[in-house]
Amino acid sequence: MLPGPTNVPDRVMRAMMKPMISHRGPEFHALYESLTDRLKQVFQTKGDVFVLTSSGTGGAECAVSNVINPGDRVIVPVFGTFSGRLKEKILRRGGEAIEIPVKEGEAPTAEQVEEALNKKRDVKAIALVYNETSTGVTVRDLPKIGGISRKRDILLIVDAVSILGGDYLPVDEWGVDICVTGSQKCLSCPPGLAMISVSERAWKIIEETSRPYYFDLTLFREFSERRETPATPAVPLFYALEEALKMVLEEGLEERFRRHATCAKAFYRAGEALGLTSLAKEEHRSNTVIALNVPAGVDNAEVIRIMRESYGVVIEGGIGKLKKSIFRIGCMGMISEAETSVTVGALESALIDAGYSVKMGTGMEKVWQVFRSQ
Amino acid sequence: MLPGPTNVPDRVMRAMMKPMISHRGPEFHALYESLTDRLKQVFQTKGDVFVLTSSGTGGAECAVSNVINPGDRVIVPVFGTFSGRLKEKILRRGGEAIEIPVKEGEAPTAEQVEEALNKKRDVKAIALVYNETSTGVTVRDLPKIGGISRKRDILLIVDAVSILGGDYLPVDEWGVDICVTGSQKCLSCPPGLAMISVSERAWKIIEETSRPYYFDLTLFREFSERRETPATPAVPLFYALEEALKMVLEEGLEERFRRHATCAKAFYRAGEALGLTSLAKEEHRSNTVIALNVPAGVDNAEVIRIMRESYGVVIEGGIGKLKKSIFRIGCMGMISEAETSVTVGALESALIDAGYSVKMGTGMEKVWQVFRSQ
Numbered sequence: 001m002l003p004g005p006t007n008v009p010d011r012v013m014r015a016m017m018k019p020m021i022s023h024r025g026p027e028f029h030a031l032y033e034s035l036t037d038r039l040k041q042v043f044q045t046k047g048d049v050f051v052l053t054s055s056g057t058g059g060a061e062c063a064v065s066n067v068i069n070p071g072d073r074v075i076v077p078v079f080g081t082f083s084g085r086l087k088e089k090i091l092r093r094g095g096e097a098i099e100i101p102v103k104e105g106e107a108p109t110a111e112q113v114e115e116a117l118n119k120k121r122d123v124k125a126i127a128l129v130y131n132e133t134s135t136g137v138t139v140r141d142l143p144k145i146g147g148i149s150r151k152r153d154i155l156l157i158v159d160a161v162s163i164l165g166g167d168y169l170p171v172d173e174w175g176v177d178i179c180v181t182g183s184q185k186c187l188s189c190p191p192g193l194a195m196i197s198v199s200e201r202a203w204k205i206i207e208e209t210s211r212p213y214y215f216d217l218t219l220f221r222e223f224s225e226r227r228e229t230p231a232t233p234a235v236p237l238f239y240a241l242e243e244a245l246k247m248v249l250e251e252g253l254e255e256r257f258r259r260h261a262t263c264a265k266a267f268y269r270a271g272e273a274l275g276l277t278s279l280a281k282e283e284h285r286s287n288t289v290i291a292l293n294v295p296a297g298v299d300n301a302e303v304i305r306i307m308r309e310s311y312g313v314v315i316e317g318g319i320g321k322l323k324k325s326i327f328r329i330g331c332m333g334m335i336s337e338a339e340t341s342v343t344v345g346a347l348e349s350a351l352i353d354a355g356y357s358v359k360m361g362t363g364m365e366k367v368w369q370v371f372r373s374q
Numbered sequence: 375m376l377p378g379p380t381n382v383p384d385r386v387m388r389a390m391m392k393p394m395i396s397h398r399g400p401e402f403h404a405l406y407e408s409l410t411d412r413l414k415q416v417f418q419t420k421g422d423v424f425v426l427t428s429s430g431t432g433g434a435e436c437a438v439s440n441v442i443n444p445g446d447r448v449i450v451p452v453f454g455t456f457s458g459r460l461k462e463k464i465l466r467r468g469g470e471a472i473e474i475p476v477k478e479g480e481a482p483t484a485e486q487v488e489e490a491l492n493k494k495r496d497v498k499a500i501a502l503v504y505n506e507t508s509t510g511v512t513v514r515d516l517p518k519i520g521g522i523s524r525k526r527d528i529l530l531i532v533d534a535v536s537i538l539g540g541d542y543l544p545v546d547e548w549g550v551d552i553c554v555t556g557s558q559k560c561l562s563c564p565p566g567l568a569m570i571s572v573s574e575r576a577w578k579i580i581e582e583t584s585r586p587y588y589f590d591l592t593l594f595r596e597f598s599e600r601r602e603t604p605a606t607p608a609v610p611l612f613y614a615l616e617e618a619l620k621m622v623l624e625e626g627l628e629e630r631f632r633r634h635a636t637c638a639k640a641f642y643r644a645g646e647a648l649g650l651t652s653l654a655k656e657e658h659r660s661n662t663v664i665a666l667n668v669p670a671g672v673d674n675a676e677v678i679r680i681m682r683e684s685y686g687v688v689i690e691g692g693i694g695k696l697k698k699s700i701f702r703i704g705c706m707g708m709i710s711e712a713e714t715s716v717t718v719g720a721l722e723s724a725l726i727d728a729g730y731s732v733k734m735g736t737g738m739e740k741v742w743q744v745f746r747s748q
Contacts, residue, residue: 192608214432
């Protein structure tokens, strides 16, 4: 129950066992086409989508290094570890990062973006983490921010690594120019691939940028004409991703988002009943990564250890300065009543084992109230 | 029988099916240590070795972007497609590439490198493809070039993607500062990982270079202290690589190199007997990628199609301007008497089917003369 990598269904694991093929031959061409068609449906875009042999971090670097030249101004709200890393990537490219200050547990708003744009001229892009995995915060103003970027003709780059496939993100409708995700989160595929969408508007800027070789999106576009990738792709993971995307589309996006939202609600309700409030304010709560505050006097590392060793459920603590102050639970991919129940049951039990005073079943009762009411 | 990806043994494929684990937990720490220990044995280095979630091309980019700052002078012999790509990576970093002219089918020599160094001052590095996959050429002067780079205190970067694990490359002994390889060639692992070694001398230069985020080797070094990778690793491929490395070390490097050399000799002898001479001159011939000239009047695409469709053996033609003029056969990884025999048998048969005049068994006879004499 980690905030990624998530559990991978057997169907997807087994797909990796298909025999090795040439990435310049007809079997690969068919696989490439199948992947691209399905990815466009999941990204909800008529633009281009490419699969990169890299982690999600590599995907975010690809986005940044294809559009940012040294000196370019980019608005980047920092509200946790991963948005901090996005800023660092911009700085390493020589970009000028205009940071929007955001309080812990909150998300940047459309008003803040508008205000930042009013203060600074010649902003080239807004780079935004849609779901901050380190704090369990989702930027609910993303569609409004998309509207602003469209109105002002500013590029919108979205890091959707821990959310795409688990919550709403119609790339074209919301005006997202470059959207990046990873294989190992809401798509329930093993880690090792990043996916990136590119809008018409983004292509114009990419062509004017000095790009590194491995992540050069114009090479991906060129090779996509023959349904190939510029360098050797991670073929077993491509097979796994094809199967994972089939499962996403068999379920349907709407149903998938509803399932994630229901399980997230169950986690938050159970947490509240147990005295573990959400780090994220209610209006910014993520449906894919649940971050719960550790109650006073409780050692989160000890609770996590008991959950793992006694009850076989693996969750995580915080990152950086939040290391000891939160629990983080992945509510992604295959998440269902079963995973939610066992996680809350194990959490309750481990809290009690660790000496925290709470009545057994307190969280579980809330979980099932949520499931029954749906 | 492609020049990569190569066939993957069942043992390695099955290793990918292990359950998904946290890349920040104890199971991964053990996997990381096992991989690192084994990689150091295969690279024959006491230096650092890291596993990157990227293809070999990404590994070569990592090497270049960690040591080359804009304006740096780098000697890069171009003698095929992949050494051309290495040059392009250097140019994209803003480096000044000093090209050594090499004739088709030949390799750069130590004398040429020495001469280039005498002509230009302030050369920072030599960037060399050890085995040029596009022409079947191996740089047999690599140990001498290593000696030159050590004597002059110039960094030596080696792209060993299609050779490490299949032919001699004692990284420390030969003075290679940064050595890159890919998972899908001589190690018989699926594609999707690159491995890179770093010498003490290289670290000093890396620390003074402005590095991109995803491929920043200092981050890999920092995270290696807790036996982790900076970003999410491709866990199933890490498992596969562990198993593949176990197989390499069970066989032993000497025995493995001998096996590759014997099969390569069988391919070259069979080719000669069939009128398919080696593109590479004898002293530059690769033991891992066999490039044979297409005889006059023969359509290589037609022969490759017949081999594939009628005899179930997949080989490749050339790349770029060599597209129609050569056959390329992978002699890597699991290559043995069986693969060599079936490939030569299928090649003979397809040549005859395509109207080429040769007596059936001509190549096969040479293959078995080689195997009997070993």
